[in-house]
Amino acid sequence: LLLPVGLLSAAIALVLVVKLSRRRLSPLAELRLALRRKEFLMHYQPIVNLTNGRLHGVEALIRWQRPDGDTVRPDLFIPLAEEHGVISDITAVVFKMVAADLRDVLRAHPQLHVSINLSAQDITDPNALKTLRAQLEAAGIKPAQVWLEVTERGCVAVGVAADSTLAQARAAGYQVAIDDFGTGYCGLQYLQKLPLDTIKIDRSFVQTVATDSVTSVVLPHIIQMSHSLQLSIVAEGVETQAQADYLQQSGVQYAQGWLFSKALPLHELKQYVERDAAMK
Ligand code: C2E
Ligand code: MG
Numbered sequence: 001l002l003l004p005v006g007l008l009s010a011a012i013a014l015v016l017v018v019k020l021s022r023r024r025l026s027p028l029a030e031l032r033l034a035l036r037r038k039e040f041l042m043h044y045q046p047i048v049n050l051t052n053g054r055l056h057g058v059e060a061l062i063r064w065q066r067p068d069g070d071t072v073r074p075d076l077f078i079p080l081a082e083e084h085g086v087i088s089d090i091t092a093v094v095f096k097m098v099a100a101d102l103r104d105v106l107r108a109h110p111q112l113h114v115s116i117n118l119s120a121q122d123i124t125d126p127n128a129l130k131t132l133r134a135q136l137e138a139a140g141i142k143p144a145q146v147w148l149e150v151t152e153r154g155c156v157a158v159g160v161a162a163d164s165t166l167a168q169a170r171a172a173g174y175q176v177a178i179d180d181f182g183t184g185y186c187g188l189q190y191l192q193k194l195p196l197d198t199i200k201i202d203r204s205f206v207q208t209v210a211t212d213s214v215t216s217v218v219l220p221h222i223i224q225m226s227h228s229l230q231l232s233i234v235a236e237g238v239e240t241q242a243q244a245d246y247l248q249q250s251g252v253q254y255a256q257g258w259l260f261s262k263a264l265p266l267h268e269l270k271q272y273v274e275r276d277a278a279m280k
């Protein structure tokens with residue numbers, strides 16, 4: 001009678017040890033393992049033209065799909081990767097996945113683009129643009145269909161290095177967008193100095209657009225400035241029709257957000273693109 005109980009407790013102990021030893025992997029070690037095991041994939045969020053709802057492009061957003069089925073959001077692991085110098089490996093994987101995923105879509109729909117997020121370190125990494133070019137060439141994607149998103153915060157962090165890298169990227173045919181604009185790191189003066197094509201107005205800003213008096217005063221300035229610098233504007237995180245209407249009436253051309261679509265897995269994005277292409 002003692003034996004089965006002994007076996008049972010041994011089995012329980014084993015399960016515990018396995019779980020604990022897995023837990024003993026630091027988050028960083030888990031991230032490195034995930035890279036080796038190719039546990040990352042991309043989702044794509046439609047960016048639409050506010051005047052007619054038609055597809056303008058897509059933003060590539062990374063997802064970590066763990067073997068246990070959990071999906072880890074980039075907000076949780078991108079900062080870790082940035083902190084520990086793993087981000088260049090992740091960026092290289094992103095370039096590769098985006099090129100493979102979207103080669104057919106971009107070829108069939110030359111008016112569309114894909115917007116890829118870069119970290120501050122990528123901006124100062126001379127290999128990043130080389131890696132990107134190699135992946136795009138292999139897939140037959142033209143730089144004109146690729147936007148690079150850098151955050152306002154990232155640009156400030158790397159200072160003048162941002163200017164020269166972004167200028168290089170534009171010279172190579174990419175479009176450059178400043179992400180999360182309006183979160184208060186540097187303001188409008190900074191816009192004039194950077195070589196840019198587009199500004200993306202941050203979600204926190206967009207979501208207070210019809211309710212917050214500060215936002216209502218500042219937004220027209222951002223829009224006016226963007227127009228005079230001939231930058232296009234994308235509003236992020238648009239969730240309600242009221243926000244969309246307000247933005248459109250204020251002169252914002254493009255938007256993304258749950259009102260239009262969440263970030264989609266590739267097969268759903270392809271369906272979205274086909275539905276959009278069928279609209280006359
Ligand atoms: P981001 O570049 O500003 O991307 C927009 C984020 O807002 C995405 O979160 C998107 O899913 C979310 N979003 C879109 N519409 C709505 C909405 O209507 N309401 C709300 N509440 N959220 C909305 P996600 O995918 O979790 O990405 C978070 C951040 O992680 C991104 O912010 C970007 O900074 C970073 N990130 C994502 N993918 C990559 C990547 O491939 N490389 C790098 N370096 N960073 C990435
Ligand atoms: Mg972005």
Ligand code: MG
Nearest residue numbers: 179180200236
């Ligand atoms: Mg953003």
Ligand code: MG
Nearest residue numbers: 151179180202
């Ligand atoms: Mg963000």
